[in-house]
Amino acid sequence: MMIFKLAIRNILGAGLRTWLNVIVLSLAFVTIILSIGINQGLVTQISTSMIKSEIGSGQYWQANYDPYDPFSLQDAHAVIPGDIEDLIEQKKAVPVLLTQGTIYPQGRIMPVFLKGIPAEQAVLQMPSAALGTGDEELPALVGARMAKSAALNLGDTVTLRWRDKNGTFDAKDAVIVHIMNTTVGTIDNMQVWLPLTKLQEMMGLPGEASLVIVDENIETVPEVSGWDFKDQDFLLKDFRELIKTRAIARSIFYVLLLFVAVIAIFDTQFLSIFERRKEIGTLISLGMTKAKVIQLFTLEGALHGFLAALVGAAYGIPLINYLARRGIDLPQSSDSFGLALGHTLYPTYSTMLVLSITVFILIVVTIVSYLPTRNISKLNPTDALRGRL
Amino acid sequence: MQDSQLIETQNLVKKFPMGRETLVALDNISLSFSKGEFSGIIGPSGSGKTTFLNIIGTLDVPSEGNVNVLGAQVENLSHKEAAQLRNRHIGFIFQTFNLLPVYTVFENVEFPLLLQGVPVDKRKQAVMDALDWVGLADRAKSRPNQLSGGESQRVAIARAIVKKPSLILADEPTANLDAENSHNVLQTMVQLNQELEATFIFSTHDEKVIQYLRRKISLIDGKVVKDEAMDLVAQPS
Numbered sequence: 001m002m003i004f005k006l007a008i009r010n011i012l013g014a015g016l017r018t019w020l021n022v023i024v025l026s027l028a029f030v031t032i033i034l035s036i037g038i039n040q041g042l043v044t045q046i047s048t049s050m051i052k053s054e055i056g057s058g059q060y061w062q063a064n065y066d067p068y069d070p071f072s073l074q075d076a077h078a079v080i081p082g083d084i085e086d087l088i089e090q091k092k093a094v095p096v097l098l099t100q101g102t103i104y105p106q107g108r109i110m111p112v113f114l115k116g117i118p119a120e121q122a123v124l125q126m127p128s129a130a131l132g133t134g135d136e137e138l139p140a141l142v143g144a145r146m147a148k149s150a151a152l153n154l155g156d157t158v159t160l161r162w163r164d165k166n167g168t169f170d171a172k173d174a175v176i177v178h179i180m181n182t183t184v185g186t187i188d189n190m191q192v193w194l195p196l197t198k199l200q201e202m203m204g205l206p207g208e209a210s211l212v213i214v215d216e217n218i219e220t221v222p223e224v225s226g227w228d229f230k231d232q233d234f235l236l237k238d239f240r241e242l243i244k245t246r247a248i249a250r251s252i253f254y255v256l257l258l259f260v261a262v263i264a265i266f267d268t269q270f271l272s273i274f275e276r277r278k279e280i281g282t283l284i285s286l287g288m289t290k291a292k293v294i295q296l297f298t299l300e301g302a303l304h305g306f307l308a309a310l311v312g313a314a315y316g317i318p319l320i321n322y323l324a325r326r327g328i329d330l331p332q333s334s335d336s337f338g339l340a341l342g343h344t345l346y347p348t349y350s351t352m353l354v355l356s357i358t359v360f361i362l363i364v365v366t367i368v369s370y371l372p373t374r375n376i377s378k379l380n381p382t383d384a385l386r387g388r389l
Numbered sequence: 390m391q392d393s394q395l396i397e398t399q400n401l402v403k404k405f406p407m408g409r410e411t412l413v414a415l416d417n418i419s420l421s422f423s424k425g426e427f428s429g430i431i432g433p434s435g436s437g438k439t440t441f442l443n444i445i446g447t448l449d450v451p452s453e454g455n456v457n458v459l460g461a462q463v464e465n466l467s468h469k470e471a472a473q474l475r476n477r478h479i480g481f482i483f484q485t486f487n488l489l490p491v492y493t494v495f496e497n498v499e500f501p502l503l504l505q506g507v508p509v510d511k512r513k514q515a516v517m518d519a520l521d522w523v524g525l526a527d528r529a530k531s532r533p534n535q536l537s538g539g540e541s542q543r544v545a546i547a548r549a550i551v552k553k554p555s556l557i558l559a560d561e562p563t564a565n566l567d568a569e570n571s572h573n574v575l576q577t578m579v580q581l582n583q584e585l586e587a588t589f590i591f592s593t594h595d596e597k598v599i600q601y602l603r604r605k606i607s608l609i610d611g612k613v614v615k616d617e618a619m620d621l622v623a624q625p626s
Binding site: 005006010012013014278279281282283284285286287288290380381382385 | 443446448473474476481483490500
């Protein structure tokens with residue numbers, strides 16, 4: 001307790017130098033927590049959007065379906081088996097039929113994926129209901145990115161061309177009945193959504209689908225012959241790999257930031273021991289043991305960390321709260337990142353996150369504070385009293 | 390060692406390595422000091438005065454010989470035991486005052502008692518008493534950089550006496566003071582020596598100090614060349 005009191009006295013007595021260190025360290029605290037919160041928000045926001053709009057709790061893929069192989073796509077369809085049909089009837093799954101096609105917006109040719117989805121589905125968060133409300137012969141739903149790239153507007157008619165199950169080309173005009181705003185680029189870019197029954201009819205594949213998306217709240221699904229169930233982990237794997245790659249770059253940034261902060265502490269400690277060697281000699285002459293002097297100096301350094309945590313909390317908590325509530329506006333160009341990010345990013349913070357980062361930084365600061373103090377144990381008190389090391 | 394003796398050195402030798410050479414700072418010194426003495430080790434710079442004070446103050450150890458301070462053999466003390474002995478029984482007064490710069494006068498004087506774990510009430514009383522003795526009770530809240538040299542040295546004296554030590558070691562205590570402050574400080578020490586019965590041992594070559602001493606031990610090149618008791622009447626009042 002005595003050492004603690006002395007350490008408090010010493011660092012408060014050091015005045016400006018203490019506060020400069022504390023401010024630099026508090027910036028490191030807040031920036032690291034803020035940055036991790038932004039990243040967590042990004043991961044949560046993107047994966048939630050993908051789960052709600054595209055992935056669900058997983059997808060049954062027809063055995064030939066491979067999203068990375070355009071040549072097999074034409075054969076990636078089959079009649080929906082009974083077990084999966086049951087899930088669909090219980091509104092726990094939604095079938096999607098998929099084929100490649102071409103559209104001809106304003107005389108241009110544009111390759112697209114034609115996707116059939118039941119208008120009445122409620123498994124995915126997308127405005128498929130728009131496909132079932134009008135009296136158009138072939139209503140079509142596109143995303144805002146797709147509409148922009150194809151220069152399509154609401155009510156426009158666009159010619160679709162596709163090949164049916166026999167490989168025969170066919171064409172038909174579709175009317176754009178809705179343009180959806182979605183953060184998930186993979187249900188928007190190069191996608192034209194049609195009513196499932198219409199696409200089945202156009203392709204001569206009644207009752208067939210390429211994949212079936214299971215509701216996000218369904219935890220267990222039956223195994224079905226000829227259809228492979230791909231769970232969330234599998235479907236989010238690419239995204240998570242991407243995040244992991246970014247995490248390395250972020251970690252380097254955190255390490256640099258923390259390094260700058262702790263180097264200030266190290267420097268202060270080192271200089272402190274050099275400048276205060278006479279004081280160290282005095283403390284020893286007054287009856288303090290070297291071990292106690294080392295404790296005192298280490299604690300002084302560590303207290304910079306505690307003060308920085310307090311100062312950081314004073315301005316960091318309101319800032320973090322504000323950003324978590326208000327979100328961070330992203331530039332329009334964020335659409336081109338290829339991530340389901342939207343235009344506002346909401347950082348997410350947990351108490352555990354804040355506590356663990358705080359404890360980690362405090363441990364680092366304490367270790368860094370201790371390292372220079374080891375010189376004290378080698379110090380001869382009579383030399384120290386004369387101001388020598 | 391007799392009961393009245395606080396310190397006894399027998400054949401004390403202190404050597405320092407200086408490159409390939411060895412410097413003999415103290416050469417075969419045998420001295421004893423009794424309770425209540427007001428003595429001084431006098432001699433020119435480099436004669437070994439401070440080294441002698443450091444050893445009897447348990448800040449250093451002899452290379453050879455025996456040193457008994459307040460019943461403890463200095464050469465056998467552990468680092469912790471030496472620290473305890475200094476903390477409880479030995480007060481130091483330095484040439485450059487060595488006040489802790491971020492502490493107030495009160496906190497500087499309080500420091501040895503904090504190390505001893507003295508309760509807060511007793512501590513406060515003892516600090517104010519010590520500051521009263523040196524006439525600085527009204528400067529308790531000042532910082533060292535707000536004090537004159539004479540005031541700083543009086544704070545250092547208060548810090549040395551606050552724990553009522555048996556032994557006070559003063560290393561060139563007037564070297565940074567003018568004549569008037571030197572006399573004030575020395576008169577304070579004489580008074581404390583009489584009131585507290587603490588043993589004062591000075592290291593000095595300052596004539597102003599020497600005229601106050603009741604015993605002068607002259608040291609040249611690490612050897613005692615003269616050890617003389619002074620006539621009390623000769624002391625300045």
